[in-house]
Amino acid sequence: MNRGGARATLWLTSAALAAAVVGPLFAGGDLLYRDAVSTPRSFVTDTALGLGDAPARAVPQDWLIAVASRMLDGSVVVTTLTFAALVLAGVGFGRLAGRVVPAARTPGLLAGAAIGIWNPFVAERLLQGQWSLLLGYAALGWVVLAAEDCRRRPDRRTWARLAAWVAVAGITPTGWVLAVVVTLAVVAARRRAVAGVAVVAIVTSLPWTAAAALSTAPATSDTAAVAAFAARAETGLGTLGTLAGLGGIWNADAVPASRTGMWALIATLCLLAVVAIGCVALRRRWRRVRLIGVTATVAVAALVPVTLAATAPGQAVLRGLVDTVPGAGLLRDTSKFVALLVPFYAIAAAAAVQVIGRLVPRGLAAAVVALLVVAPLPDLAAGVGGEVRTVSLPSDFAEVAALVPADAGDIAVLPTGSNRRYAFTDGVVSLDPTARLLRAPVLATGELFIDGRAVDTAPDSRAARAEAILARGGPPADLARLGVGWVLVESVGPHTPSATLRTLPVVYRGDLLTLYRVADPVVVRASTVDRVLAWAAHLVWLAVILGGVGFGGVAAGRGRRLFSWGAWRAPTPPPTSPRSAG
Template sequence: MTQARRAVRWVVPGYALLLAVAVTAPLLAPGYLLLRDAVSTPRSYFSDAALGLSESAPRALPQDFLIAALTPVLDGGVVVKALLIAGIFLAGWGAGRLAAELVPDAGIPGQLVAATLAVWNPYVAERLLQGHWSLLVGYGCLPWVACAVIRVRDEATAARWAAVVFWIALAGLTPTGLLLAAVVALACVAVPGTGASRPWCAAGVLTAALLAASPWLTASALGDGLGSSPSPGVTAFAARAEPGLGTLGSLAGLGGIWNAEAVPSSRTMLFALPATLVLLGVVAIGLPAVLRRRSVLPLLVLAAIGVLLPAAAATGPGLAALRDVVEAVPAVGILRDGQKWVALAMPGYAVAAAAAVVTLRGRLRPGATAVVGVVALIAVLPDLAFGVWGKVTPVRYPQGWATVAAMIDAYPADVAVLPADSMRQVAWAGAAPVLDPLPRWVRADVLATGDLTISGHTVPGEGGHARDVQRMLVAGGSPEALAGAGVGWVVVESGSAGTVGDAQRTLQRFPVAYRDEDLTLYRVGGTSRGATPTARAAVIAAHLVWLATLFGAAVAALSGACRRRRGSSSATPDAAP
């Protein structure tokens, strides 16, 4: 009997792993994830950009620090792909665990439906295509955060508090992931319980979130990334209506990302309408079984808010209000991409989907209901499988990239890059554009404006100094002025569209350090100033706080779980007749 129970215990995580592998199968092959915002390189360093001390806002902290810390011993391509697969796996497994916590009468069949909905949906597909791998790690933590807080509300042991801290810190791999986790955690504080009181629980959640946020809060205070307002991008990043659906319908179906090119093919046609109806139908069937459960209501309310607020923000008045807020407080520019906040709906959706088994128990066996629900959810998004129909695949860098990176690392100084565009579109990297990989591959800081071109309109980034240098190059400015601006190297990346202008007039006066069909490296000889040692030390210390919080909480939570398991095992013989 004990062995049977142990086998059953692994059904949901095994199924979640199967789903995650089905989605990311191409990434199991050698190579690097290089797709739109996703950039992985063999090695990363603790550059000013990786520490959030460059001109760009610290949006990729502490993920860049973690990658820089791991790549001396693990290839960066392996690290990024492993974290992405783990995030999707955690979403499915966590949704099953949350369903078991809140709808125990749904059993394993309900947990399988919850896991399917958490993994097999447009949100996962679109964020994969956009290259938001670290956001998907945070997304995968959300049901675990909810489950951990609910358990603390039931019984506030040290191990359960450690689980709350761990999942919030792990979701904090990016600022967006941390904010999503903190909102889910605060919503679950409202769940009834006899453990930690609501004020203490909320205080604990906020303390954990503050510790996890210390890297990018410190970098924001010491860096220059928040000096300019990102408000011009508010309209460009608003949620988008899909065929047959308004913006509200698209968001309710967990779709509607701003980039129409980062969408699976099945969502670009009228098939999006019945597909959304099926997903919402599975959720709606379970609602009668959970609406009267007070422990589920906070997540259902959060799901409604997670859909309605981004929809409101995509309207004319909503865009105007958001633009005013971002102009007044540039730090809240993180709110521009409204659709990503729909992730808040996933935990509530998953629990309701699991409850569909309970609602239909009088008509169908739980196993039959689970099969129908799982098949329906997968069938309406068939092209999520195998890397969104082969669009998410690893690539290999031409040999010249490693050579150029090694030469720059030998004499690190600011690097200017041409063509003058943050995105690259080269044949060896696939059909989709990708962020320039060079900034994440070298010790030196690569001057990047952060400008993005969306539907023919340019959304300016925060890189003022980088923009000045690029203008100087494109205008064919003097070599002395370029070196005086602190530029040590210029890299020309061939084969990608973008502005070059009269740069050759300047570059022909510099020695060529390396040249092949993909890259040309010029030695300029300027000396970079960079961040102060004090600022770097402060930001590194903040990252160490995050790491200590993450690993310390993990050890405490695992120790508590092992003690509980040993206690359960020792109690079993005494209870036997």
């Protein structure tokens, strides 16, 4: 197959696999599933910019969705980005496989794409609702290729392309960390390139580093969350085997049904069989093809500490880091970092096609590899077995959103906490959508509840103080002095009615939501300077991405684009001798 045909086949195959996974989400409605929240419209509040006294966990994704939802339905934007993440993962890891194992040709590329899309990491993060992390994961294959280009032939175009992909990964801080780790691993031998990566890292991290500098949220995290977020072993595998099989998320509810029993052992053995077969071919090229050793080293360097972090000594070390190093809370959910294994696994999958292709036609070899990857995880299809699906928000949310302006105080919500079990989501745990749906900031402490235990509590935050006033039935004037202009009560879950509400006028009463007005609140907002700086940081981040598409992607007279085939070339067949031609 020629270069153009191989390119089209890889894109179409990746799109088909992505559609098989998230296609049902395009049926319409809003995504309200664990960490995933999409609403028709959201707004650039102080919270979306990461300003205030709550941890900025969703920067810059909330800003991006808020800006995009001015033109498109926000739920369509989130669904499209989730689909794009899986497509880019397939193409990126497929291109990486093609660069390192060109002899596997198109079948090897497709095997790399399959392992990049159809794996337990993708399934578990979808079930946890972490669509933005999947976008960061999707950038890894592209980042490795761009970093290698910067190492071999650095120029403005290759650096712009690398910066763009690191910025794409940086839609969530963890994605940025993953991208920077693999970039440094690729360019480590070149001091000048390392300096360039440092500049790229600083520029692409501006949205959340600016938020950390401008907000009053604590820089360190709750050490109690380290044990709660530790990697979890699956049946018959142990922690090491689970992580090597690209699983191990801390939340046992965010695991596909097919991996809740002994089938997880079979599925992991099938995946590792593909990797092991590929290693047979890769060991002969280990020294000649540098990216093999780099990606293998990154995989081992991720697997070992993540496994150790699930042990008592490892957790003790991690607690020390989380308690003292600003930003180290990103390391708590250690199983996220098994994403660093996938670049090597994609290369190994392509090599496995080459090995099996010596015994059977290469197309059949690709089918065998794909079967070993896809078949053991059948319930990744159709929204992970129908678990991840859209819902219709009750009309109460739209009614309340229309009543609350941006400049009449913040909103306190009862019951406290961000987790909800709504009847219209069939009781699936989700985040409260009001924080993204309303024009004014919704006060939130940022605390998380894991197995009924609260972590990351912030007792001095405005949200915690407002909750304390409502809990003791304090006067509305106390709420007003805190900047609270509204109290929203949701009829979900058990909670003790606040005596404060008896003295407040009801602005709206529906089946699910009741909105109360607090008179004469002191409007608390970030300063104009802080908002300008936060906006500037986000715009620089977006400009880096767009610059990679434009300046970095199209060079004068060469026409190479960011989403092009890049440096991969279809291998030239060996010359045919006159004897064999006859």
